[in-house]
Amino acid sequence: MKRTLLLVGAIWLAAAAAFGQANGKLQIHYIDVGQGDAEVLISPHGEVVLFDDGARDHCDKPLAYLAKIGVTKVDVHIASHYHDDHIGCTQEVLTAFPLAGAAYDRGGSYTTTSYTKYVQAVGSHRATATTSTVITLDQEWPDPVTISIVALNGNGVPTTNENDLSVVAVVRYGHFRAELGGDLSGFDTGSYADIETSVAPLVGRIDVYKVHHHSSRYSTNDAWLATTTPRIGIISVGDGNSYGFPTADCLARLHAHGVHTYWTEAGAGVAPDAAFDEVAGSTVVEVAKDAAEYTVTIAGGAVDVYPTWDVSTTPTPTPTETPTPGSFGRVRRHLTAERPPTPTPTPTPTPSPSPAPAAAATR
Numbered sequence: 036m037k038r039t040l041l042l043v044g045a046i047w048l049a050a051a052a053a054f055g056q057a058n059g060k061l062q063i064h065y066i067d068v069g070q071g072d073a074e075v076l077i078s079p080h081g082e083v084v085l086f087d088d089g090a091r092d093h094c095d096k097p098l099a100y101l102a103k104i105g106v107t108k109v110d111v112h113i114a115s116h117y118h119d120d121h122i123g124c125t126q127e128v129l130t131a132f133p134l135a136g137a138a139y140d141r142g143g144s145y146t147t148t149s150y151t152k153y154v155q156a157v158g159s160h161r162a163t164a165t166t167s168t169v170i171t172l173d174q175e176w177p178d179p180v181t182i183s184i185v186a187l188n189g190n191g192v193p194t195t196n197e198n199d200l201s202v203v204a205v206v207r208y209g210h211f212r213a214e215l216g217g218d219l220s221g222f223d224t225g226s227y228a229d230i231e232t233s234v235a236p237l238v239g240r241i242d243v244y245k246v247h248h249h250s251s252r253y254s255t256n257d258a259w260l261a262t263t264t265p266r267i268g269i270i271s272v273g274d275g276n277s278y279g280f281p282t283a284d285c286l287a288r289l290h291a292h293g294v295h296t297y298w299t300e301a302g303a304g305v306a307p308d309a310a311f312d313e314v315a316g317s318t319v320v321e322v323a324k325d326a327a328e329y330t331v332t333i334a335g336g337a338v339d340v341y342p343t344w345d346v347s348t349t350p351t352p353t354p355t356e357t358p359t360p361g362s363f364g365r366v367r368r369h370l371t372a373e374r375p376p377t378p379t380p381t382p383t384p385t386p387s388p389s390p391a392p393a394a395a396a397t398r
């Protein structure tokens with residue numbers, strides 16, 4: 036791992052302002068919403084897509100974050116599935132940031148208050164996603180962003196588990212690829228079914244993986260990682276969660292495939308391994324037009340830089356490009372003129388006291 040730490044003086048507030056609305060780059064913000072999921076994509080020319088919107092009872096988190104980065108409206112809403120840690124704040128968020136376009140979901144129905152509130156909040160904007168759904172952002176520009184729905188409702192695998200019905204989206208911009216697939220499972224166990232194995236070839240090689248199901252032990256199987264080969268994974272996880280997330284099983288698989296992970300919070304499971312994992316808070320991935328690299332900015336201000344896969348010539352993994360565990364091609368730096376002097380470098384996350392037992396029932 037190549038890792039360089041440069042400390043430079045600057046004004047930190049300028050950094051927050053710099054991220055706001057359109058800045059000519061694709062931005063994906065993985066928001067710290069506690070134990071739940073919410074990601075906001077801002078296209079280079081300012082279109083805003085929300086992937087899930089946070090957990091019921093903690094809607095202050097997505098609301099504050101979206102306001103902080105200067106979002107004023109949402110163009111497209113995509114609900115991965117109907118658990119209330121994913122659609123728990125639709126009403127609150129869309130009241131503050133009105134929805135201009137469609138609200139895609141898996142169709143069907145669900146029997147919770149959050150679901151009912153969601154349906155009311157999206158109203159006539161509601162649209163059922165299909166595997167033909169392609170959302171094109173910045174359509175009139177020469178560098179559009181596309182979001183393709185590649186699977187949903189179990190991808191043909193019989194299941195009634197709500198997590199396994201998650202909508203799977205692939206974001207493409209130039210050479211860059213990211214996948215967001217809600218709480219998808221990768222193992223046939225209990226009420227879960229292995230959906231990931233059949234979905235992986237539809238996704239292909241990606242750069243950034245939003246780790247399915249908050250790093251449940253039943254997510255992120257080896258076939259998934261071997262086919263999609265993400266360099267980094269973002270784990271959306273909350274302190275004090277009752278599920279034991281992040282799980283040691285899932286992290287062991289991610290590490291074995293050389294995936295560096297960023298956690299929105301420390302969670303209540305295994306402690307981070309400093310060689311692979313970082314408790315990062317809200318995490319922003321940015322990629323410039325035609326860039327062969329992307330940046331990952333964590334809440335503390337550090338910036339990691341990674342190369343994109345050359346997806347234009349190698350849409351599927353080849354053995355020579357399989358990442359080596361611990362080797363991320365990462366370079367850490369602090370952006371000049373945007374970061375404050377850091378009194379003491381703090382690269383070591385505080386370990387959790389002890390891993391909590393993994394809970395069986397998860398949402």
Ligand SMILES: [Zn+2]
Pocket residue numbers: 071072118120121218248249398
């Ligand atoms: Zn969830």
Ligand SMILES: [Zn+2]
Pocket residue numbers: 116118197198218397398
């Ligand atoms: Zn779920």
